Amino acid sequence: MTNNTKDNGVPTLADVALHANVSTATVSRCLNSPERVGEKTRQRVMKAVQDLGYAPNFGAQALAARQTNTIAAVIPTMENAVFARGLQAFQEELGRHGKTLLVASSAYDADLEEQQVRALAARGADGILLIGYDRAPDIYAFLAKQQIPTLIAWSFNPEETRPSVGFNNRAAMTELARQVIGHGHKHIACVSAPTASNDRARERVEGIRDAMSQVGQSSSDLVVVETPYGIETGERAFRQVMTESPRTTAVMCVNDVLAVGALRAAREMGIKVPDDVSVTGFDDIEIATLAEPPLTTVHVPHREMGRCAADMLIHILRGDQDGHTLELATEIRVRQSLGPAPN
Amino acid sequence: MTNNTKDNGVPTLADVALHANVSTATVSRCLNSPERVGEKTRQRVMKAVQDLGYAPNFGAQALAARQTNTIAAVIPTMENAVFARGLQAFQEELGRHGKTLLVASSAYDADLEEQQVRALAARGADGILLIGYDRAPDIYAFLAKQQIPTLIAWSFNPEETRPSVGFNNRAAMTELARQVIGHGHKHIACVSAPTASNDRARERVEGIRDAMSQVGQSSSDLVVVETPYGIETGERAFRQVMTESPRTTAVMCVNDVLAVGALRAAREMGIKVPDDVSVTGFDDIEIATLAEPPLTTVHVPHREMGRCAADMLIHILRGDQDGHTLELATEIRVRQSLGPAPN
DNA sequence: TTAAAAAATGTAAGCGCTTACATTTTAGAG
DNA sequence: CTCTAAAATGTAAGCGCTTACATTTTTTAA
Known part of the structure; x- marks a missing residue:
């Protein structure tokens, strides 16, 4: 081994300094602002760093430099x-x-x-x-x-x-809802993630309401079912919607995963999408295009x-x-x- | 503000010690091994920690404790x-x-x-x-x-x-390949990720070869196409396979994403899965069940x-x-x- | 009551690095 | 060749925490 001051394998700045015959300050400068060090010295130091396999100690660095x-x-x-x-x-x-x-x-x-x-x-x-x-x-x-x-x-x-x-989650969903409404849908339901501490979900739901208001429909007509994230939960939510509000013709989900669940539930229930009921998502992740039928959704970058x-x-x-x-x-x-x- | 020794907002252990009228060692112990500190002292210290909104400095902690x-x-x-x-x-x-x-x-x-x-x-x-x-x-x-x-x-x-x-990537793929062979497939192709520095992909390909050898088929008969990860690349690879080796009846992909690409290419090419060609994946991620038709694959926990x-x-x-x-x-x-x- | 043991707390020496400041070396100008 | 400014390097003081060891307090047992 090399002549480490203390003999626990991992070399320190001081070891490098010793090895290169300079002060620790110079080694530190070589590593952090090489332009402030002479050419020859730098090479010598860098070689020592290589030879010893030196890597700075993170804690020490963080402590001294006050950033991680x-x-x-x-x-x-x-x-x-x-x-x-x-x-x-x-x-x-x-x-x-x-x-x-x-x-x-x-x-x-x-x-x-x-x-x-x-x-x-x-x-x-x-x-x-x-x-x-x-x-x-x-x-x-x-x-x-x-x-x-x-x-x-x-x-x-x-x-x-x-x-x-x-x-703008709200505006984006409003735009999508307008499209849905433009397709003649009057009975819209929304499958949402829990909105209590999730402004994204909440804003998306509000976005639908905005669109409904804009066409003179009472936004309180919107049927909303909240459920945790997941395909299965999306399935259940869709069933609930269709059971409790059988007149629904469009189910807007606040994300693609819930929407895929809805699609699956629809298939199991013998409901044709989009002939009987339309379904939309949000996010445009891969499964949106893979789903059967492919999902209308909001593309997010x-x-x-x-x-x-x-x-x-x-x-x-x-x-x-x-x-x-x-x-x-x-x-x-x-x-x-x-x-x-x-x- | 409180009487921080130095007046830059963030309180230190010493500030807490001062505030609680104990030594820094006691504060440290309160935080790291509370059972070694007297009940009353601990409460006093904890209160000081609360009052000051103290959080340990990471660098210092890492440096002193020698772990992060x-x-x-x-x-x-x-x-x-x-x-x-x-x-x-x-x-x-x-x-x-x-x-x-x-x-x-x-x-x-x-x-x-x-x-x-x-x-x-x-x-x-x-x-x-x-x-x-x-x-x-x-x-x-x-x-x-x-x-x-x-x-x-x-x-x-x-x-x-x-x-x-x-x-065991290899054994798992061998087992899947046996199933494929068991379905009567004699012309098998494999769509793989690049195997050069990826033992998982390589082992999976080898796994297919093992299964072929086991039934007395020359493992060099296996057609292998390598391609980067992705649905599109999977599509292209499938096309290449079917163009270059049109007798292929089973395409085994080393992961589900490539397999979904293969499925899509098949549909576009008018090839029926599984009637004309069978396709398998590996991983059993969500899209495996969502795909049309659902994918035969290896479930990995x-x-x-x-x-x-x-x-x-x-x-x-x-x-x-x-x-x-x-x-x-x-x-x-x-x-x-x-x-x-x-x- | 008192000595010994156990528990609680304090003291202070680092941990390995950065950096302000001091010192030395080098380069340039006269 | 000398003087000065600039460049290179060194010195050493922390950064905020943990912990071995020392000291004090409390508990226990005789």
Whole structure:
């Protein structure tokens, strides 16, 4: 072995310094701002780094430099393709800027989310990405107190002031609902995720109401069934809708997964889509095109959102106060699951 | 504000100590091993922690305690539901043990993976999860030098000695291939992911060959097309297979996504599945049941694998050397995409 | 009541790095 | 060749926490 000061395998800055016959300061500079070091010295130091297989100690670095180059994200679940995709892009962009991603998931549970946020803050995250606006005020207070820059994604609400990157869930759903209404549907039902602490779902439901109001229909006519995320739950919700409100001719789901469940339930019940009932989704993930029939849905640029989120967060960390909030466009994708209302 | 020693918002251990009128050691003990502190003192300290909104500084903690309670995973991509699911379970279990997950993705690129591993090691990961055995020896050497416990997932190969949790890709595929052969198929083709640095794909292909050999068929008869991951690429690969080897009656894909692509290509080409050609997948993710026709595939317990991986890694970190490697069972799921060979 | 053991708490030495400031070396100008 | 400014390097003081060891307090037992 080499002449490490202390003989536990992992070499330290001091070992490198010794090896290269310079001070620790010089080694540190070689690694962090090489232009401030003489050419020959640098080469000598770099060789020592190589020889010893030196890698900086993270804790020490974080402590001394007061930052971890680590960014955290708390998402509902990675099993939702929507978040997996966004997170993937987020991580890629982060990586490009030398940042690493810390991940936790809340399983759509507000308390769990709070725990996770605290845990990630404790892990020294320089910044944090959160999904949607809805959460207890003390989380925001905590983050403020800890001085951890925070960015909201997946939601964009002109009335909110927090930095965010996302799309207008309400407006997007309104547009889709208009299309549905345009197909002659008068009895619309909505299968939603729980709206209590999920502004995205809530806004989407409201979006449908907006569209109904716009055509002079009472928005309280909208039948809404709330259910947790999943194909099976979507199936059950669809059955419930059709049982309790048999006149329904269009079932608008707040995401594609629930919609696929609805499609499946319809098939089992012998209900033809779109001849008897139309079904719509939201997100435009892969299964939307794979479903039978292919799903009419709202296309959301998940990857772009993830990428932008990373960029924005990095800007915020740097102190560039520009572009504090960003609205992304969505787009209606009309496919076979939407058809004219039966008469 | 409170009487922080130094007046930059974030309180330190010393501030808490001051506030509670104890030493920093006592505060530290309150937080890390409360049973070693008197009841009254603890309450006083905890109150101070609350009042000040204290959260430990990560870098300092990591430096002093020589561990970060952080575990890293490098996966090919989160957009593959297979990994998203496993990673989700992995993270959940980690969380249960107070560990946090650091994530990076390699996009199935060996060089990128190496970079990521180094980056995560530099971020102070206490342990690391890697997918599959295949990678440059210097990555393993680096990890060993850094003394970072490493666990391999998604592969279990009796001939390998590294700690791993996974399933026998080869044996599982052999079993599926036997079923295919049992349906009378003599001209089998395989659509594979690139096998160069992916032992999982390679083993699956070999698994088919094994089954062919077992029935006395020359394994070199197997037509193999390699293509990157994706539905579209699966489509193209299927076209290529059917063009170059039109006698093919069964196309075995090394994962469900490629298989769904194959199914789609078949439909576009007017080839009936399974009447003209049978198609199989691997993984049994959601789209396998959603596909038309539903896909015959190998069910892999992704969630369980993620959970076990977390448990094993934690054990390894603790120094419990038990259960160094774990084989999980897979199961063939026969669905409509597999039928008897046309005569 | 008192000595010994056990429990609670305090003291202070690092952990390995960054960086302000001090010092030395080098380069350039006269 | 000398003087000065700039570049390169070194010195050493923390960063905020954990923990071995020392000290004090409480409990237990005789």
